Amino acid sequence: MIILDYDKVAHCLKTSAYVTTPFYSLDNGDVYSMIIAGSAGVPFLQGALAFCDDIQKYECHKMPMADERIHIIFNHDVIESDKNNFETISDLCRGWVLKNGKWILDDVKCISVQRQLLSRFGGIIETDIIAGKKVLIMGVGSFGSDIALGLVKSGVTYFILIDDDRFDIPNIMRHICGLSQVGRYKTKAIADIILDKNSSATVTTFEKRVNRQNSELLRDLIRSADIVVCAIDDRDGKVLTNRLCVEENKTCIFTGAFRRAYGGQILRVHPHQSLCYQCFLKSLPEQAANQEISNDRQAKAISYSDRPVPVEPGLANDITPITQMVCKLVIQELLKDKNTTLRSLDEDLAAPLYLWFNRRETGSDQENWEPLEFNCDGMHILRWYGVAIDADPACPVCGDFLKELARQQGHKTSNKE
Ligand SMILES: [Zn+2]
Incomplete structure (x- = not known):
């Protein structure tokens, strides 16, 4: 045929x-x-x-x-x-x-x-509204690529992808790309997968690192996007992304897995309305440090070096619940203020931080949680937890450090009096 x-x-x-x-x-x-x-x-x-x-x-x-x-x-x-x-x-x-x-x-x-591609979406989500929206994804390793795929399946057609990494054999099992892509830039291979799902999608790729040398380009790209997903592993890159997104008043979703993917977290930053990544580092430093394994470099450096792990058969499966939640949050943001069936989720997805645990990992706080049984009380693995954390009023990125300092000094003076 x-x-x-x-x-x-x-x-x-x-x-x-x-x-x-x-x-x-x-x-x-x-x-x-x-x-x-x-x-x-x-x-x-x-x-x-x-x-x-x-x-x-x-x-x-x-x-x-x-x-x-x-x-x-x-x-x-x-x-x-x-x-x-x-x-x-x-x-x-x-x-x-x-x-x-x-x-x-x-x-x-x-x-x-x-005509036929998005016909099934009618009445579920408004693909026309989503189709005009631009999503910037920083890092297309196992997390970012899965998010890109989830979003194109949801009707997103405008993508900007940033990553300077190339596919290597050890990446393959955790990644949506296969052996035919080895040696290629991850951005270009993901662009092909997006276009294979929707040939009318527009994908712009940048084979660059998220670092200070590229900050002006990153600022321009952030400004042009409707939402930013930061799925890179490195702390400095996240701090830079956070600062640029706050300065450009752009919603950014940070995501990654905990070591050996025993769980993962998602931080959604609405500049000047919620805490930012810098506030998060100060409020929950351990939580932040726990995260950095969103790509294979980190996986090698962190997940396999602190203790011997002979096989990780379920790692890709441990990533999927987190990337799917990121997609949900992105769609929710893109369709904000639109009258869709998703509006009922607004109250459920109100927290800035979401945590997910794949197992009761030895040495983690979850080790002593009740096993997942036939009771609904208490904290369990394999569930989402929304966490409310306030912004740091003295945050050097999203707060007013001098005003907060003056306020605290005023406090001290009045306490002395
Ligand atoms: Zn902040």
Whole structure:
């Protein structure tokens, strides 16, 4: 079967009477598809779209172009046909595939990707509103990539990805990308996965580190985004991201797993309305230090060095609950003030900090929690906990240090009096 993408066909037919285009070959030639956009590792054949007066009389016996392997002929009537009805195009064309030197007639199916892709979302979330929103993801390791995938599945179409890391074999099992991506920049490989889900998505990638040298670029990108997800591992990068987001008044969601992924946390910063990452470092320094294993460098440095862990079969599975919660919070933010079925979650997702524990890890506070049993009381693993923490009024990033100092000194003076 030959799968045509209606939108590409309509565009081609407008521009020329003869257009060449690649067709991706799947399942050893069972399917030839125009639709795959991110296609590293998928073989393709050169194809051509052309016109004739009567497709029923047309015989495909010669190669119009030497390297052409797929040939689709459209009846001239297709131009006058109802362009809004893509299904009629399938009746106004015929397709051949060159196999063993012979042109073989094959079935042709025309699909309108954009019309059908998000049709199931109607009444659940407003994809039109979400589609215009831009999400900036810093770090596309196992966390950031899973979040990107979750968001494109939710209808987000505008992505900016920042990461300077390349795929390596040890990354593969925890990551949404596979062996065909080894050696590539993670940003570019994730961009292909996003485009393979939604070919009309826009993905801009920056193979850069989140550090001071790039702070002006980062500031511009933060300013242009509707929301920022910070899924990098390194403390300095998070501190910098936090400062830029507070200065640009941009909501930022910080996320990562605890060591050996025994749990994870999500901090949502609404500048000047909630605490920021700097306040968080001061209020819960241990909690913050516990986190930094959101990429593989950290995984090696932290998760495997402090004690021998021969196998980590469930690590990817331990990450998913946290990345899915991040997606939920991002969608909630993007659809804020919109009348959707998600509004009932506003009261549930009001906390700035969320904690999740995958197991009762030896040496952690959770070690002595009650096992997950048939009772609902007390603290248990495998549940979300929202934590209320106040901003630090003297926070050097989001607070007013001098005012707070003066207030405290005033306090001391009046106490003495
Ligand atoms: Zn702060």
